[in-house]
Amino acid sequence: MVSLLEEISEAVVKAESEAKVKELTQRAVDEGYSIKDILDNGLVKGINVIGQMWKDGEAFIPEVLVSSKMMRAGTEVIKELMAKSGIKPIGKVVIGTVKGDVHSIGKSLVAMMMENVGFEVHD
Numbered sequence: 001m002v003s004l005l006e007e008i009s010e011a012v013v014k015a016e017s018e019a020k021v022k023e024l025t026q027r028a029v030d031e032g033y034s035i036k037d038i039l040d041n042g043l044v045k046g047i048n049v050i051g052q053m054w055k056d057g058e059a060f061i062p063e064v065l066v067s068s069k070m071m072r073a074g075t076e077v078i079k080e081l082m083a084k085s086g087i088k089p090i091g092k093v094v095i096g097t098v099k100g101d102v103h104s105i106g107k108s109l110v111a112m113m114m115e116n117v118g119f120e121v122h123d
Contacts, residue, residue: 004028005042008074012046013053015066018073025074035078035085043074047113061109068112089120096123 002010008024011017021043028038050067053059075082093114097107108123115121 004031005033005037005045008038008042009046009049012043012067012070012074013049015063015070018070021070021074022077025077029078029081035081038074038078039082043071047071065109065112068109072112072115090118092120092122094122 004024004027008021008028011021011024025038025042028042029035047067050059050064054061054064093111095107095111095114111121111123
């Protein structure tokens with residue numbers, strides 16, 4: 001049987017839907033999983049899998065972007081709880097491009113990935 005944290009990870013990798021990731025994340029909170037466990041063994045684990053798939057040529061930027069969006073949906077559910085539990089950002093990042101620059105897509109991807117792994121990002 002697949003654990004709830006594995007379900008969260010798979011939902012991020014497969015980019016099932018934001019609603020599904022939010023529902024699974026909320027269920028994990030309701031069932032008493034720690035915020036650290038939900039992050040490390042659910043959301044981050046999923047984004048690490050898609051990252052490895054990208055590195056291996058098994059996934060492409062659109063899949064990485066969508067999976068990042070799924071992870072962000074999960075972190076929205078636990079954002080307040082993260083602050084209350086004392087989990088602090090691992091650092092702060094300021095990122096930007098000139099308005100309308102074609103590199104804004106890459107910048108957005110980098111910002112999303114940095115935020116997903118624990119940085120406070122100011123875009």
